[in-house]
Amino acid sequence: MNNTTSIKPDTILANCTLLNPLDDTYINHPVIQRFGSPLQPIYVDQCHVDINGVSYDNPLIQPIYNAQLELVQCAVLQDKQPLRVIPDGVAKGFAVLGELHQDKPVIITYSLEAFFKIAQTGYAVVLVVLPSLCDAHQIELKPFDFEQMQFVINQLSKSGFDRLYMPVRPEHIQLEAFQNLEKNSPVQLLNQFQKAGESEFLTELLKDDDAEEVQAFLDYAIEQLPSLNQWGELLPLEQAGTALNSPYPIHALPPLARDAVIAIAEHVQAPIGMTAQCVIGAMSHIAQAHVNAPHPFSPHGEPCSLYLLTEGQSGSRKSTSRNMADRAIIEHERKQYEQYRRELEQWKSGQASLNKKDKEAYCAENPPPHDPSTLYSDITLESIAGLYVDGVLNNASIASDEAGQFFGGYTMKGDTRTQAIGGYAKLFDDGFVERTRSKSNLNGSGRAYDVRLTFNLQGQHEVLSEALKDPVLRGQGFLPRFILTIPENLAGTRLQDAIYRSKNANHDHRLIAYWTRCEYLLDDCPRPQGGQELHNGRYVIPMNDEAKEIDASFYNMFEELQGKGKRYEYLQAFASRASQLARRLATVFAYFEGIQWIDAKTLTGACEVVKHSLNEWAMYADIEVKAESDGERLIKWLVRKCAEQKTSSLSKTLAMKGAPSHLRKAKEFDPCINELIEFNYVRLVTINKSTYIELNPLLLK
DSSP states (O other): OOTTTTTOHHHHHHEEEEOOTHHHHHOOOOHHHHOOSHHHHHHEOSSSSTTTTEEEOOOEEEEOOOOTTTTEEEEEEEEOOOOOOESSSOOSSBBEOOOOTTTOOEEEEEEEHHHHHHTTTEEEEEEEOOOOTTTTSOOOHHHHHHEEEHHHHHHHHHHHHHOEEEEETHHHHHHHHHHHHHSSSSSSEESSSSEETTTTEOEEEEEETTTHHHHHHHHHHHHSSSSTTTTOOOEEEEEETOOOOOOOOOGSHHHHHHHHHHHHHHHHHHOEEEHHHHHHHHHHHHHHHEEEETTTEEEEEEEOOEEEEEOTTSSSHHHHHHHTTTTTHHHHHHHHHHHHHHHHHHHHHHTTTOOHHHHHHHHHHHHHOOOOEEESSSSOOOHHHHHHHSSSSSSEEEEESSHHHHTSSSHHHTTHHHHHHHHHHHHHHHHHEOOEEEEGTTTTTTEEOSEEEEEEEEOOOOHHHHHHHOOHHHHTTTTEEEEEOOOOOOOTTOOOOHHHOOOOOGOOHHHHHHHHHHHHHHHHHHOOOOOOBTTTEEEEBBOOOOHHHHHHHHHHHHHTTTTTTTTTTTOOOHHHHHHHHHHHHHHHHHHHHHHHOOOOHHHHHHHHHHHHHHHHHHHHHHHSSSSOOHHHHHHHHHHHHHHHTOOOOOEEEHHHHHHGGGOOHHHHHHHHHHHHTTTTTTEEEEEEEEEEEEEEGGOOO
């Protein structure tokens, strides 16, 4: 390897062995022995190599990626030896462990030991590949090292990663250099010396440290920082009183689920509506695999899967609420995944020593095990359809804290949008999905019947209001299939007193009962009662006579309200699905409670939730027809103009000349600009003695 300039990084990795954390070779590798284990697979070149006169024995090979997450180089690491980057010698990117998401924190470090330790916490971690990473003794960082740090930070920032953090010790001899780095780049420093309540502690990021304590430090340190968006949160420009929150009908949920909703809201300090949707999403995920909802024209019923949508501003505890509601499912999937990994290793071992012919016969008789994961945060219809068609999945959930990623993603914005919306609608209605490949790539084409999908999307008001305006999303019935809630914003009220800090969710009997019930339904699913017929592994939970009467009355009420001049005249697609959604939700309630029939109480509760959802959709419709304020008109024009000119600022003089006609004089324009400044949309900056209007970067994403 003396001539390293012509070697491609994918070629290097192809010649490496991918070691898993349980392998003896992995555990005993000198780099792992010294710096710790990331508990993730590593590449090792299991031979002796010579690079520019320096010998490396079984070096660890670390892939280096650019800002587009393309493999561009490889770093050769051996304990106490100089680090080598192939090709070109200088890193043009960074190493990464974990999955990078633009809406989630990214931890940046320049230490291999911290890199491996943080990887154990679940946070995505990026490593600045410095020449001194494997040196025998820690040496003072050079100016070049800080330049490399800033280079990596800017790479990530330009690719849309704006939640960038770097842990640093407060007594670091080069602390001032780190502080300058923070001033001149989008990174925020995490002070490893923290004061939490009455205690003070210095967090080390060393190989022997407890990963849970490191994660707790990162959680706490990030929470203590000011908003990453130094502009402040974008505040709605609508007039006060236009968005009234209707209380979520918490009384309508079954007792066990209701108690869990209240408990999660207390521990997380999230609104009831948000935690209720999360619990319903978990119940739907479990129930859809085993039962169907009653259908007036089909003896086998219809899917009971639910599509759920919750409005929640940034920082409203969306992900924490969902993780707590899904805890039993997440733990169940973890156990299944561990079993899958063991089976996969056995499958690989079974063919390791076979020749090509015997290996083909082995694989034909012993197909590889399938990844059992069913919870997804970011997956396209094409991908999930493939898993259904290939028989890998029968039931799945798409749960995301950022509905903007879903509605604004390629699938929902590209040429395939209409097809995707139709595909999701068929999944909802019939549990049917089809994947059609081109004639040159027919492998993978096919159909899947009796598969199920639950949606649990959470997003900000701006995303949902834009989606509601979309005639395709409304007209093709995609949005009308969603149960919506718009919870109150609790920001400013979530104070943590001594009583709150003394509570422990893990010991809350309400949550223990809920998680235990979820575990039972996941691990020891009861068989149908009363002789119900199984159809492809599911049975219908029927309505009793009282429930049938309520169903008919509920249908007729919303049919009448769609008439001319009535409440839902302009929301007919939404109101016409009220009865169907109530039956599905009642089925989920009944299955979770373990009752044989959908009774009057269960269906009435489901109807209350659906009525709440329709009122929320109606509120969005009311907002859409109201006249825009001057502030809304001006900011839309400014955003459009900046996008056209590919800039983030405009001269105030030119902005006033091109603004909506009634805002082109200072006495109308200035109050409007002041409102936009107050609500964090713009700010005024002086450039060469001229005043410019600079837009909040969030508006230009």
